[in-house]
Amino acid sequence: MDFQFSSNENRPLMKPNRKRLNQDQIRLLETSFNSNRKLQVDCKLELARRLGLLPRQVTIWYQNRRAREKIHTIELDHKTIQLELDSVLAENRRLEQEVCMLKHELNKVQQMLSVANPSITLLPCVNISDRLKLP
DNA sequence: TTGTGTTTTACGACCTC
DNA sequence: GAGGTCGTAAAACACAA
Numbered sequence: 001m002d003f004q005f006s007s008n009e010n011r012p013l014m015k016p017n018r019k020r021l022n023q024d025q026i027r028l029l030e031t032s033f034n035s036n037r038k039l040q041v042d043c044k045l046e047l048a049r050r051l052g053l054l055p056r057q058v059t060i061w062y063q064n065r066r067a068r069e070k071i072h073t074i075e076l077d078h079k080t081i082q083l084e085l086d087s088v089l090a091e092n093r094r095l096e097q098e099v100c101m102l103k104h105e106l107n108k109v110q111q112m113l114s115v116a117n118p119s120i121t122l123l124p125c126v127n128i129s130d131r132l133k134l135p
Numbered sequence: 136t137t138g139t140g141t142t143t144t145a146c147g148a149c150c151t152c
Numbered sequence: 153g154a155g156g157t158c159g160t161a162a163a164a165c166a167c168a169a
Binding site: 018019020021056057060061063064068 | 142143144145146
């Protein structure tokens with residue numbers, strides 16, 4: 001394996017000259033990953049042998065693949081929650097409109113009653129709607 | 136080209152069993 | 153202690169300007 005060195009001679013970096021895995025290597029790793037998210041030792045050694053990689057590289061690939069899957073899952077969850085939130089907000093708007101309309105109707109009925117019988121005490125509709133509010 | 140954003144490989148620190 | 157996650161560096165790559 002090729003190595004490159006840091007320009008800082010006090011702290012030489014031993015970083016391997018990285019090469020991306022080819023499509024065949026990725027295909028085999030993906031197939032293996034889909035059958036088991038956790039890498040067994042014997043499986044790692046077999047994969048490394050078949051792919052011409054170091055067992056350490058197979059380990060790293062699995063770690064990174066799990067991390068990518070986790071990010072993908074979180075993104076999907078986020079989208080799902082966002083859709084649910086949008087739906088709840090839409091329902092909330094609809095209910096608010098309904099409350100407003102009912103308050104209006106109640107007002108009209110109270111007005112009609114008070115005209116028909118002035119001795120009736122009007123209910124403050126604002127209090128009625130307040131009772132509908134959740135804590 | 137080249138500047139820039141994204142993806143992939145690799146590793147160290149820390150955690151769990 | 154082996155192997156996991158998490159955060160990150162940096163190489164590899166894609167692509168617009």
